Amino acid sequence: MTGNRRMLVLRAVVEDYIRSHEPIGSTALARRHDLGVSSATIRNDMAALEDEGYLTQPHTSAGRIPTEKGYRYFVDRLSTVMPMSPAQRSGIAAFLSGSVSLQDTLRRAARILSSITGQVAVVASPSLSKATLRHVELVPVASMALLAVVITDTGRVAQHTIGVRRMPAPDALAALGEAVNARCGGRPLTAAADLVRTLARDPRWQGHAALCESLADAFDGMADDEMAGELYVAGASRLAYQGSPDDLAPLFDALEEQVVIMRLMSELSAEHGAAGAGVAIGSETHTPGLMHASVVAGGYGNASETGDGTTDAGDGATASPVAFVGSIGPTHMDYAATIAAVRAVARYLTATVAAGGADTAEG
Incomplete structure (x- = not known):
């Protein structure tokens, strides 16, 4: 029973110190909390808690404050976290x-x-590494450069510039984009990269194999970039x-x-x-x-x-x-x-x- 009461004393000290930011004494604790024992008994419990490393006395005053160990005990035993109003x-x-x-x-x-x-x-x-692909748009931005605009399931938008030796015709580029979206939609970026590489080996897209490989590399790079x-x-x-x-x-x-x-x-x-x-x-x-x-x-x-x-x-x-x-x-x-x-x-x-x-x- 003494151990249980001692931990109730610890909880009371932590609660009062969080509220006041001032060292807590046994007399104040007995007055504020219904612990069922005298201030002298509480003082003994606080001394025991100090010996056990849960409390410390910052200076010569009678008050004590929680240690890191005391806070950890308190946090681990938060039985309920009051929901916000x-x-x-x-x-x-x-x-x-x-x-x-x-x-x-x-x-x-x-x-x-x-x-x-x-x-x-x-x-x-x-993080892009935990996102899945919602949509990718391939947009020509120069005679030999495309912009891959990647939209994820979380609403993030990432962009990656891809160099090309020969710009695909608009219809071919649109068709490739549709194929990538159909095959990779809802997939993590690393999985999408692997699937785009399979497109590069598809005879239908053989003329755009280099572009597919570059797009796959872009997906891998985005997925690997934890700091993105x-x-x-x-x-x-x-x-x-x-x-x-x-x-x-x-x-x-x-x-x-x-x-x-x-x-x-x-x-x-x-x-x-x-x-x-x-x-x-x-x-x-x-x-x-x-x-x-x-x-x-x-x-x-x-x-x-x-x-x-x-x-x-x-x-x-x-x-x-x-x-x-x-x-x-x-x-x-x-x-x-x-x-x-x-x-x-x-x-x-x-x-x-x-x-x-x-x-x-x-x-």
């Missing part, structure tokens, strides 16, 4: 529904998440009000390292699928600049691996996100509220991606 959800939808493109939606998503949490918000555009997705960041200035100057400089440096942030948030979101949110606290981020910060990230997009290697947004197989949305703040962040906000924005973005990015192109 209908008013908050409608506010998110209203703000994002005014978007004119997928880019604009993602930029707005970062801004609204930062506004809700008071922290840094990071939103990644869907853009990162939208909002709210960095809010950090100035939430941390000590000594903590802020390395944190701003970490935010500049977008590859590091993308890898961290991608791993967190992938671990929990497109329905949940992962949390990394301090040293768990394995990032020096985030030693005094926590990261909450969730995936959006619900891409599912199907039996033939393609992806869809259905309920058949295990869903994996096509991109992530996340929040970075101090270790004393309101974890429950941040997780709820990340999930709410991720759900909206999942719906947007399912609609093909609102059928809009990126600028």
Whole structure:
């Protein structure tokens, strides 16, 4: 029973510290929480929690604050994450529904998440490596150059210039485009590349084999380019009000390292699928600049691996996100509220991606 009560004391300390950002004493804890024991007993429990590494005493005051281990215990036992209110959800939808493109939606998503949490918000555009081909258009742009305009299922638009020795006649080029779309539509870009190479061996397209090979190489290049997705960041200035100057400089440096942030948030979101949110606290981020910060990230997009290697947004197989949305703040962040906000924005973005990015192109 003592161990259970001790953990209730830990939970109370974390909740009060998140709210006040001041060291918590046993007398204040006994007054605010119905723990059923005296402040002296609570003081003994807090001392035991300190010995076990869950709490620490920052200076000579009687108050204590949670350690990284204490926060981890608290986060792992968040029994319920209170959903956002209908008013908050409608506010998110209203703000994002005014978007004119997928880019604009993602930029707005970062801004609204930062506004809700008071922290840094990071939103990644869907990775081309996880996208499937919706449509490709082959457009002559010079006497010996074509532009392959690739539109994916997530609404992303990518462009690739292809050099040609001899420009196909307009009818032949249109027919080739139709053949590529018929054969490759709904396929991941790597699979589409393989299928286009089979076209190069088809007698009907023998005269355009080099073009087919170049288009296949373009698909492969897009699929391999993990960094083709853009990162939208909002709210960095809010950090100035939430941390000590000594903590802020390395944190701003970490935010500049977008590859590091993308890898961290991608791993967190992938671990929990497109329905949940992962949390990394301090040293768990394995990032020096985030030693005094926590990261909450969730995936959006619900891409599912199907039996033939393609992806869809259905309920058949295990869903994996096509991109992530996340929040970075101090270790004393309101974890429950941040997780709820990340999930709410991720759900909206999942719906947007399912609609093909609102059928809009990126600028």
